[in-house]
Amino acid sequence: MTGRHHIRDFFSPLRALTFSAPLRLAALVSAIFVVATLVAGAISFFVLADQLRTQLQKDARQMAENLAATYQVAGLPELHAQIATNVATTRGGENLYLFMDNSKNAVFGNFVIDKPFTGPRDLSGGKDIILPYAKGNGIGQHFVAFGLRLPAGWIITARDTRAIAATQRILMGAIGWGLGVAMFASVALAFVLARRTERRIAKLNRLLDDVAQGNLSARFHDVRPRSDDIGRVAASLNTMLDRLSMTVDSLRQISNDVAHDLRTPLTRLRNRLEPLLSQKDLPESAAQELELAVGEVEAIVKTFNAVLRIAQIEGGNARPRTESVDLNDLCSTVYEMLDPVAEEMGHALEVSLSEHPAIVEGDRDMLAQAVVNLVENAFTHTQEPAHITLEVEVKDGRACLRVSDNGPGIPPDERELVFRRFYRLEKNRSKQGSGLGLSLVAAIARLHGGRVELADNNPGLTASICFSTI
């Protein structure tokens, strides 16, 4: 059951995550990688911005100090000339220069500020300062500035911080493209690897499901025992299955031998009793008792025969005769055979055939026995008056036999157990039957490449077997 989930989930990544440990691991590792990358990116982003800002502040101070030196050495006219030169050569208004005299009037420079200051400061265009020569008076531009007090006034210089933003953009681009590609590649690789592992695990799972269904001959092929841990697990599983099937085989052999050996003396017992039945001088009461005794012996022999028949089918000694069997035809025969029995027992039996041909390859007698057993099983395990339906359905190239009843059903956790030989539900211990009916049905279904599925009929039980049609 889980095996089938794996196959389906293979195409649904989100649900696959909930089922597959390797995929989950890959997703986790990828997520950690993404977060780490983003954190690293953010840190370098801020560190770089901070570095650049400090550099710009140093530049502004250097510019102011250079101008102050000019003033001290050459005086005000020379300062004026120097500022004019600087303003003329600054590209795109990146650098700002201003000299204010002691009356706090802007004397010369390329911007206007209300109040002079000393030391470092951040300035915004249009708010703290006005750039008369720049587009839009410099609104939205940011600067780091430095003010110096001279005896004749103030020198204020500033540098545009556009460079920081530009560098940040370059950094972001580098992170986005470089790390993004690396991240995508690593996530993709992680998922491919995880999926490969998951595929192998799914294969193991399918094998185990197969074994759980009773196919002890299933083995994990293409194991590379020394390759990795999964290979080793697979190799161990194969060894375990070898031993298990040996044990099961010997147990089965014992039970078959017992059945076989007990059948002979029982047959002799019946052979001795039987001639007495036809004796004419026997009192009626003795004859009745004798008949019951013969009946009991017959029932035991029948049980042994069923055990041996299952063994024969499971052991592969009974090759099914391959003939074309029409399930519609088969079921209508079984229906008309069992309908009076159903009525006699107080049940209502109904048959629903498919309008499509339901031809399968197999042994008619065995298939009939499977259907009869399923219907009889419904007879014995339901309270009368029960409603029992025998149905043939053809769908997607498969023909399904289905027997449904509205009886007590079988609890989900016991559904696999009822296929065991002699297994009987606790509440049915007192009822008739050998406990072999469903085992035989399962064996026959398997021999024909099918499987008995038990499901809830709300209320009751639905047993179905599907075969491929020809």
Place this chain on the structure above:
Amino acid sequence: MKILIAEDDPQTADYLRKGLTSEGHNVDHVPNGREALTQATLQPYDLFLVDRMMPELDGLALVKALRAAKITSPILFLTALDGVDDRVEGLNAGADDYLVKPFSFAELSARIQALARRPAMQADTTVLKVGDLEMDLVRRIVTRAGQVIDLQPREFRLLEHLMRTRGRVQTRTMLLEAVWGIHFDPNTSVVETHISRLRAKIDKPFETSLLHTVRGAGYMLGS
């Protein structure tokens, strides 16, 4: 009837010989296939009982050899396990019927009877009669003492078989094979139920019963 038993197990052979002799048959026994073949060419037999597993020449080969030697007497094939393959192989080789061991003597006896009378079956008659019971196979009408009896198809088939084999015991397994074509024994009383339904229609309303139960063996139709 003169019957040859080819069976290697002395106990089974002894049981068969005793039972068949007490029914008035003339019985010979050989322990292997080779001797059976020799015996069969020396004198004519009405019926052969052939075990599947025998030393020297096994049952299957013996059946083929008998048929190759143009010996046409009915052959009843005995198989040890309820082997599906054995049954089919035996019938394909030329046996007329088969029995799965362990079988009851009544079953064997009924089948021997059936085989012995097989050629007498009137395949081309269109009306079957047992006492005052009549079946028209063409018009598919059943009457008893002139009174029409309404039968369902499955009841008709069952009655037809019983009428064709009138006077001979039909066991449960023989009826299951002949009427429903199945070679296993259901767990519920399928045959008993169908017989009792049929009985209710053809016997109940009339004074004498035609459908008899043979204790420990099966059913028989006869006046």
